[in-house]
Amino acid sequence: MAQLDSLGKVLSADILIVGGGISGLTAAITAKETDPSLDVLLVDKAVASKGYAGMAGRTAGLLSFVTGEDDPEDFVTYNLKEIGCYLNDQVLLRDMAHCSRRITEQLATWGVEILHNEKGKIDYAKWPFPWGTAAIDPDMCLNMSDHAKKLGVRFMDHIAVVDLLKQGERVIGAVGFEVQNGEFHIFKCSTVILANGSQNYDITLLWCGTGNGLATAWRAGAEMRNAEFGCMCDFARVDPKGWLYYGVHGGAHIAHDHLQNAKGENVSEKYRPGLHSSMDPVAANAWLQEFKLGNAPISVDASIFSHPAFFKFHPKALDQMHREAVKANFPMGQPYQVVPGFIGELGCVRVNHQMATTVPGLFAVGNVAGSGSARGGAVPTPPAKIHGTGILNALFMGSKGGPAAALHAKTVKSFGPGADLDPAQVQALKTRILAPMERQGSLTAHELIH
Amino acid sequence: MHSLKLNEEACTRCRKCVDTCFVNALKWDTSIPKGAPVLAYPADCQICCYCEKLCPTQALEIIPDWASKYIPRTLSNAKGW
Numbered sequence: 348m349a350q351l352d353s354l355g356k357v358l359s360a361d362i363l364i365v366g367g368g369i370s371g372l373t374a375a376i377t378a379k380e381t382d383p384s385l386d387v388l389l390v391d392k393a394v395a396s397k398g399y400a401g402m403a404g405r406t407a408g409l410l411s412f413v414t415g416e417d418d419p420e421d422f423v424t425y426n427l428k429e430i431g432c433y434l435n436d437q438v439l440l441r442d443m444a445h446c447s448r449r450i451t452e453q454l455a456t457w458g459v460e461i462l463h464n465e466k467g468k469i470d471y472a473k474w475p476f477p478w479g480t481a482a483i484d485p486d487m488c489l490n491m492s493d494h495a496k497k498l499g500v501r502f503m504d505h506i507a508v509v510d511l512l513k514q515g516e517r518v519i520g521a522v523g524f525e526v527q528n529g530e531f532h533i534f535k536c537s538t539v540i541l542a543n544g545s546q547n548y549d550i551t552l553l554w555c556g557t558g559n560g561l562a563t564a565w566r567a568g569a570e571m572r573n574a575e576f577g578c579m580c581d582f583a584r585v586d587p588k589g590w591l592y593y594g595v596h597g598g599a600h601i602a603h604d605h606l607q608n609a610k611g612e613n614v615s616e617k618y619r620p621g622l623h624s625s626m627d628p629v630a631a632n633a634w635l636q637e638f639k640l641g642n643a644p645i646s647v648d649a650s651i652f653s654h655p656a657f658f659k660f661h662p663k664a665l666d667q668m669h670r671e672a673v674k675a676n677f678p679m680g681q682p683y684q685v686v687p688g689f690i691g692e693l694g695c696v697r698v699n700h701q702m703a704t705t706v707p708g709l710f711a712v713g714n715v716a717g718s719g720s721a722r723g724g725a726v727p728t729p730p731a732k733i734h735g736t737g738i739l740n741a742l743f744m745g746s747k748g749g750p751a752a753a754l755h756a757k758t759v760k761s762f763g764p765g766a767d768l769d770p771a772q773v774q775a776l777k778t779r780i781l782a783p784m785e786r787q788g789s790l791t792a793h794e795l796i797h
Numbered sequence: 798m799h800s801l802k803l804n805e806e807a808c809t810r811c812r813k814c815v816d817t818c819f820v821n822a823l824k825w826d827t828s829i830p831k832g833a834p835v836l837a838y839p840a841d842c843q844i845c846c847y848c849e850k851l852c853p854t855q856a857l858e859i860i861p862d863w864a865s866k867y868i869p870r871t872l873s874n875a876k877g878w
Contacts, residue, residue, distance in 0.1 A: 393817075393819040393845075393847065394816075394817050394819065394847065394851075397817070397851060399850060399851065505819060526819055527821055586863075590863040590864055674858075674860070675863070676863075
């Protein structure tokens with residue numbers, strides 16, 4: 348232990364959860380609910396203890412779920428036929444369809460605000476698809492982290508976990524560093540849940556994984572699945588100066604059904620008739636074909652502002668969107684020009700129905716394993732295809748992985764105090780992780796930072 | 798470059814904004830009497846705006862620099878653009 352102490356700050360827990368977005372928080376809560384005696388530690392590179400981490404701070408305030416008036420089998424059929432190209436894991440998909448309502452209702456007990464109607468039922472916008480969309484507090488993670496703290500989950504902010512420690516095939520810990528002061532951290536734990544599908548705002552300001560969790564799982568020897576389904580199409584708004592606005596600032600997420608060319612023709616209807624659930628590469632192709640025909644620029648027509656989704660957002664989400672729109676000079680009520688953009692959203696860590704990876708003791712929930720669960724079929728990690736299912740996906744995976752990880756941790760605990768960490772293994776990882784800081788050149792990393 | 802707009806009067810000097818920044822783009826400027834947050838490394842700012850959200854008095858605002866993201870010239874010169 349003395350040797351380990353000299354390498355960094357040593358901490359221990361039964362379950363280490365990496366990432367404090369919706370899936371990580373759900374896993375923490377459900378693990379603690381399964382066995383309150385387990386020591387659950389949640390770390391995040393941002394500020395999960397205050398409810399802002401990962402994609403979570405950017406939820407649009409919409410949660411899709413299979414409502415009482417929908418048949419879960421219709422949800423399964425729609426996903427199979429229209430979205431997943433029949434490559435879905437139907438058992439998991441059906442499980443999600445059947446328990447989505449229970450998960451949604453459970454959120455209220457975690458302190459998350461979902462708007463209810465005058466009859467006391469969850470209010471939702473009904474789309475012409477087999478699901479509805481409820482308005483949910485965009486700051487839901489604040490409430491979830493408060494609830495997790497009440498249950499006894501410990502939080503550490505500003506910690507980036509980079510690699511896992513193993514003994515044979517089994518996970519026995521993890522290493523990482525404090526992002527603000529660089530202090531090296533060593534975690535001793537029998538079970539790790541990766542919930543860091545990760546976020547990189549800089550690319551599109553939304554929905555792009557940096558690959559942190561994937562790399563951690565990959566280096567630990569976890570199997571991958573469906574890595575080929577890692578890209579999706581979205582649109583970015585372009586203003587008359589040629590500046591691009593992505594993601595929440597772009598306002599182009601539901602543009603796909605509202606495209607028109609320079610002649611004023613409805614491009615969406617021409618290339619993909621009918622209403623679609625969400626974004627689709629066919630829309631990008633439609634843009635390209637019209638461009639080739641000399642019918643550019645392609646714009647989003649003003650009818651987008653009468654989209655049903657606009658009327659069911661949570662008031663806080665609308666307020667947030669208004670702030671973002673002002674910040675991004677959004678032409679409210681006016682048509683605006685768009686260009687296609689591709690988003691890399693890789694979630695290929697292979698998991699089973701309990702969100703266990705192929706490495707004993709390692710679980711993966713949320714975006715890091717979205718495609719790897721095969722639930723979505725031949726599409727990128729959810730929420731790529733249906734608006735509002737991002738939250739549902741995170742909640743579903745978290746609520747599967749949390750209890751399973753708790754059972755694993757409990758079983759390992761029953762065998763004794765657990766394996767000792769090998770200082771040599773920690774030292775080797777520390778040297779590799781911190782190597783960029785030691786590299787000599789015209790400008791060192793320290794000089795660049797300070 | 799992205800910039801930070803601060804309402805000096807509204808700022809309570811609680812430093813929550815600096816503490817919350819996970820890329821360390823914000824620093825606490827001690828050169829002025831009461832201290833104030835500054836966007837010391839604007840290139841690192843991810844425009845996540847957590848600092849804005851956590852500010853108890855809404856005293857600060859991140860102003861994104863949209864000119865830093867532009868459409869390639871070859872495309873903007875194409876026919877019909």
